Amino acid sequence: MTPTGCFIGGEWRDTDRRFPVTDPATGQTLAEVADAGPADALAALDAAVAAQDTWAATPPRERAAVLRRAHDGLVSRGEEFALLITREMGKPLAESRAEVGYAADFLQWFAEEAVRISGEYRVSPGGDFRIVTARQPVGPCLLVSPWNFPLAMITRKVGPALAAGCTALLKPAEDTPLSCLLLVQVLADAGVPAGVVNALPTSRPAPLVERLLADPRLRKLSFTGSTEVGRLLLAQASGNVLRTSMELGGNAPFLVFADADLDAAVDGAVLAKLRNGGQSCVAANRFLVEEPVAEEFAGRLAERMKRVRLGPGTDPASELGPLINARQRRRVAGLVDDAVAHGARVLAGGHAEGPFYPATVLTGVPAEARIHQEEIFGPVAPVTPFAGEDAALALANATPYGLVAYLYTGSLARALRVSERLEAGMVGVNRGLVSNAAAPFGGIKQSGLGREGGFEGIGEYVSTKYLALDTAP
Ligand code: NAD
Numbered sequence: 001m002t003p004t005g006c007f008i009g010g011e012w013r014d015t016d017r018r019f020p021v022t023d024p025a026t027g028q029t030l031a032e033v034a035d036a037g038p039a040d041a042l043a044a045l046d047a048a049v050a051a052q053d054t055w056a057a058t059p060p061r062e063r064a065a066v067l068r069r070a071h072d073g074l075v076s077r078g079e080e081f082a083l084l085i086t087r088e089m090g091k092p093l094a095e096s097r098a099e100v101g102y103a104a105d106f107l108q109w110f111a112e113e114a115v116r117i118s119g120e121y122r123v124s125p126g127g128d129f130r131i132v133t134a135r136q137p138v139g140p141c142l143l144v145s146p147w148n149f150p151l152a153m154i155t156r157k158v159g160p161a162l163a164a165g166c167t168a169l170l171k172p173a174e175d176t177p178l179s180c181l182l183l184v185q186v187l188a189d190a191g192v193p194a195g196v197v198n199a200l201p202t203s204r205p206a207p208l209v210e211r212l213l214a215d216p217r218l219r220k221l222s223f224t225g226s227t228e229v230g231r232l233l234l235a236q237a238s239g240n241v242l243r244t245s246m247e248l249g250g251n252a253p254f255l256v257f258a259d260a261d262l263d264a265a266v267d268g269a270v271l272a273k274l275r276n277g278g279q280s281c282v283a284a285n286r287f288l289v290e291e292p293v294a295e296e297f298a299g300r301l302a303e304r305m306k307r308v309r310l311g312p313g314t315d316p317a318s319e320l321g322p323l324i325n326a327r328q329r330r331r332v333a334g335l336v337d338d339a340v341a342h343g344a345r346v347l348a349g350g351h352a353e354g355p356f357y358p359a360t361v362l363t364g365v366p367a368e369a370r371i372h373q374e375e376i377f378g379p380v381a382p383v384t385p386f387a388g389e390d391a392a393l394a395l396a397n398a399t400p401y402g403l404v405a406y407l408y409t410g411s412l413a414r415a416l417r418v419s420e421r422l423e424a425g426m427v428g429v430n431r432g433l434v435s436n437a438a439a440p441f442g443g444i445k446q447s448g449l450g451r452e453g454g455f456e457g458i459g460e461y462v463s464t465k466y467l468a469l470d471t472a473p
Contacts, residue, residue, distance in 0.1 A: 002084060003181045006201065007218035013427070014079035015040060022177055024090040024322045025312035025355060028407060031179050036200040038211035041169070044198035045254045048140040049217050050196030054429050056137045057163035058193075066153045067111035067162055069190035070233055073102065073184070074104045074155075080153060081182060086313035088176045088324050089150055090321040091276055093313055096276025103152040103183075105437035106453065110159035113458045119165065130469040135462035137165035138243050139219030142212050144205070144233070145242035146225045147324055148377075150176035151245075156441075156452045158197065158221045164461035170199040171209060173225075175324055176295050177201035205298045206255035209233065222460065223247070224281075226375075227401070244462045245450035247281070247442060249375045250403030254284035257389075258292045260408035260430075266300045268432030269381065272406055274308065274359060275433070277320055278379040279328070281447075282404045282426075282434065285376055287383040288395050294385035297365050301372045301381060304346035305359035308379075322355035332378030339369040339382065349380070373399070389418060402445030404434055425451075 005012035018032040036044075055063075074081065081103075084097035091099070122131040143157040154170060161168045172180035184199045203209050212218050213236045221237050223230055224247040237244050254272055256265045272284035289297045311318030323329045333352050333392040339362055340346065349360030357378050365371060365382040372382065386392045396405060409415050419427045425443040428434045435441060440454035450460050 002031065002178050003185050004031050004178075005180070006036045006040050006044070007188070007197070007199040008040065008044045009050075009185045009198070010188065011041070016343065019174065019298070021088055021175070023087050025314070025325055027355070030087055031178060033181070033201045035204070036202040036208060036463035037204065038221070039209050041208045041212050042215070044169050044200055045140060045195070045212060045215055045217060047195035047198055048169055048238065050353055051193060051466065052167045052464075055193065058165070060117065060443045063163060063165065064111040064114040067114065067159060068108050069107075070187050071104050071111060073186040073190050074100065074107065075188065077182075078104075081179065083314070084182060085150055085179050088178050089147060089402065090324060091313050091467040092318045092321050093316060095168055095276065099149055099152050099334065102435065102437070103155040106155040106159040107318070108389055109246045109437040109453065110163040110413045110458065112345075112458065113160070113455075114163035117458065117462060129471055132467040132469055133469070134465045136465055138461055138463050140167045140169065141220040141222060142171060142209070142218055143168045144171045144209060144221070144223045144225065145180070145196060146238075147175040148172035148276055148281075150179040151183060152177060153224045154180055156437075156457075157224075158187070160452075161222075161461050162192070162196065164391070164458050166461050167196045168198070169212065170197065172201055174201075174203045178375060183461055195242065197388045203216045209357060210236055211240065213237050214239060219243060220461065221245070222450075230448065243460075244461075246448040247452060248446060249283040249401060249446040250283070250447055251285045251373070251375055251399040251401040252282060252404045252406065252424075253422075254287045254406040255392050255396060255408065256287070256289040256293065256297055257392075257409040257411075257414065258290040259410040259414070260293075261410060262293060262300070264430060265297065265408040266304060268406065268408060268428070268430070269301055271432035272303050272378055272428070273381050274320060277323065279377050280322060283340070283376070283383070284406055286372055286395070287381055288392055288400075289385050293386050294383065298361060300382040301383065302361040305348040305361050305379075306383065310353060310358055320356070320359060320379060323357050329355070329357055332376060332380060335371045335374065335376055335378075336360060336380055339365045339371045339469060342366050342369045344369065345380070354396075375401070389414070393418065393421050400444070400446040403443035403447035404428065406432060
């Protein structure tokens with residue numbers, strides 16, 4: 001059974017009101033979930049504050065063991081999680097299974113990292129004292145996550161928070177709270193003590209989050225979502241000069257040079273575009289292809305995209321599920337219509353089909369079309385030709401975003417040269433997928449602050465304390 005309450009101080013609690021969670025493929029209500037308000041948020045913060053010191057003092061090996069058990073619990077209930085993700089978010093079951101694996105990887109990785117939080121012992125340059133550093137948990141954290149990866153975007157935060165010795169308040173997206181609530185049950189079953197993890201589903205995130213950010217007992221905000229909301233929360237977090245990690249939007253360029261293996265580039269393009277139905281911050285947004293191969297690449301991509309089977313995520317034959325909601329569908333359709341009005345040619349797809357939007361390829365999209373400036377968040381691939389490396393880089397970097405870029409070339413020297421000049425936190429070289437729990441995920445420019453995963457991930461949840469030790473005789 002999937003819980004539907006708030007989780008505060010180790011207990012499931014109801015609220016005066018509830019809100020519906022719907023299946024995007026059918027519009028059916030899946031569950032009515034507790035609708036937390038600012039008062040519930042403060043109760044959760046009370047619980048997190050009360051549990052903080054004990055959890056921080058729990059031996060790292062014990063914190064690791066809890067995370068390891070949570071990993072095993074998540075894996076053993078993998079099919080239940082996968083079906084839940086598909087039902088509340090819409091992606092095909094195979095992709096939901098992949099998300100469960102990805103989500104579990106973060107729990108495993110940070111269980112391993114919990115025992116490796118290190119410090120330093122150094123001799124001062126003058127030799128007269130010793131510099132000792134320790135890394136301590138920052139304290140209670142608010143973790144705000146999006147709907148597109150409703151499980152993995154939470155384990156990527158709660159894993160390092162718990163490993164570092166921080167308590168946490170989870171605020172899932174209103175479209176997809178159920179995966180979060182089931183995860184919280186798995187964490188509780190794994191032995192996470194009362195108050196260490198709390199969950200606040202809500203249909204009214206703004207007042208709840210604002211109230212928490214105004215409370216000086218909260219010590220950290222980790223947010224994954226749009227740049228627009230991230231900017232607003234950064235302003236709110238400035239009041240208490242809060243530690244922040246911001247995983248925001250992207251506008252990824254996908255560069256194909258004429259010396260690339262075109263078969264591999266098309267395979268990578270399909271993966272980078274269609275994973276999660278294009279509803280991913282690392283989805284390839286702009287396909288920039290060197291002139292001699294641009295037409296052939298666009299044609300081959302269109303052939304592949306035309307064959308992609310649309311359907312509900314629960315149907316094993318479906319390769320592309322519905323977009324998350326009607327608002328998102330209108331947005332994607334609006335971007336395509338705007339590009340067509342500016343003279344773009346549609347090689348595949350191009351029109352919504354009920355709750356679905358088909359895999360779409362556009363060519364001849366002029367620079368001023370909105371689809372080049374905005375995050376598409378849907379299965380639409382605009383292909384633009386370029387002439388030469390400098391022109392490719394100018395187009396690729398012409399965006400305020402800087403999350404990820406993809407680059408296909410047969411030349412190692414070019415791969416390194418271009419990667420160094422790409423304004424992005426991550427570069428996929430001859431690969432359409434970069435995400436991995438062991439790698440530092442994050443962006444530059446308006447794509448965010450901080451990194452999740454990798455060796456860097458746990459650093460977001462600790463502060464360095466420096467002790468000056470006198471050694472004078
Ligand atoms: P969103 O910004 O609308 O919402 C994200 C979260 O913020 C949700 O939990 C939502 O309830 C909450 N929220 C919304 N308005 C708020 C407000 N005024 N005050 C406080 N909280 C508020 O984003 P979304 O539509 O859920 O997710 C899509 C966005 O997330 C895309 O821009 C995507 O690129 C980004 N994303 C980034 C990463 C990354 O790691 N960089 C990963 C996944 C998604």
